[in-house]
Amino acid sequence: MGHGRGTAVAEEAPAPGRALGSAVDPWEPPEQTGRRGRSGGGKGGGGRWGGSGGRWWVWVGRAVLWALILVILVNGIRAPFERFTATDKAPSGPARPGKSAQFPSSAAGAFALQFANVYLNYDQKSAPARAEQLRSFLPDGADGQFGWNRVGQLQMQSVQVAGVDARDANNATVTLLARNADKWFRLAVPVYAKNGSLVISGRPALLPPPTKAALPQGGVRDRDTALEGELQPFLGTFFQAYAHGDQTVLSRFSDGTAIGGLADSVTFVKVSEVIAPKGAVGERTVTATVAWQVPGSAAAGNGGELGQTYQLEMVKKGATWYVRDIRGSTEPSAS
Incomplete structure (x- = not known):
């Protein structure tokens, strides 16, 4: 039994040496580890790093380390390069004004x-x-x-x-x-x-002065003569109020939009012509030619008049027409 205990001690003694050797340098080549294990005596002196299995793990560790180094290098180089190219390729926006x-x-x-x-x-x-x-x-x-x-x-x-x-x-x-x-x-x-x-x-x-342009052939060919006759008296009353500029009266003709008047700067004479194209029943854009007397010409007793053309956007509510907007006309007119 004593011999058995001695044998057990002899077999277990190298264990601390092997553990110490592994902790000192786990990346040491297998040859050195093997030699250290053999010097410690015992068949298993090479430890877990001896043989082909230990060598394989060493190379795996080295590969991981080199991969980490490459990732760091690539990111370090790419970041400034991307900033540089981003400056060169600035987002397109409105063109800069030329000289x-x-x-x-x-x-x-x-x-x-x-x-x-x-x-x-x-x-x-x-x-x-x-x-x-x-x-x-x-x-x-x-x-x-x-x-x-x-x-x-x-x-x-x-x-x-x-x-x-x-x-x-x-x-x-x-x-x-x-x-x-x-x-x-x-x-x-x-x-x-x-x-x-x-x-x-x-x-x-x-x-030389600018040349005179030739107007295109235009005009309203498909006219709503019935509507033109209906609007003639209405627009006569409207333009008389428009000449005075009375907002209370003009509001009765308006489709909710405020219409400014001429504040008696002219005197209404008549609506010379109304042109209404055929279209939607309750909404039309018509053209009206109005004769005005400008102060000064009437006072001189010469009866001078100015015929001017307006474009009116009109809407019908029930049986009554209203003016939504009034402006100068761009329709070609030779008259």
Whole structure:
């Protein structure tokens, strides 16, 4: 029995050594572990890391470690790259205004208009005064009369801005529409702008007036003559109230929408014509031509009248028509 106990002790003694060796370096190659196990004596000295099973787990651990390192590296490289590409590919939005949109068109139009009021009016008796006025618009060193030979007279009846053609952020051509007696023409004025300052950059050019457009063939072909006769007296009463501008009376004609009047600035004469196209029974858009007398013409006793055309949106409730809206008409009319 004593021999048995000694044998048991001899077999169990290496166990602590094996446990210590495993805790010291679990990633140690199997060869070293095996040698350490054999030096401790005993058949099982290699421990759990000896043999092919232990070597396989070592390589699995190394693979997991390298995979973790690769993930960290890839994320570290990808993050700044994505931020960089996101900056380059900013979300599309409204287009930025071009250089021409940055040109101060309103200021240049007003500047060119003031210039033209001096440039297009001259008298040889007051040439020095004209040159002094032009100095505020012209570049340094420019001819004081800016092309005028100091002979004769010229006076414009009216000058208006017709448009501004901006070529870039600094240069534009302002087109003016001017009238002299019974003649109309356009004047192209080059303007230079920089940091809020303006100057006439070159001599203007006279251009022909806008051509007269030909109206398309139109008009209402399918007219509701019965409705036109029905609306004639109603609109006569309505436009008489419209001339006075009495809101209490006008509210009786309105479909709930407030209608402003002319506050006795004109005198109602008559409704000359009503044009109503065929359509829905309870809703129509009609055109009415109204004759007005403007104060001044009637006082002079000459009976002068102005015929003007209106477009009215009308609705019918029960047996009564009401005005929903009134505005100027865009329907072509040669009359």
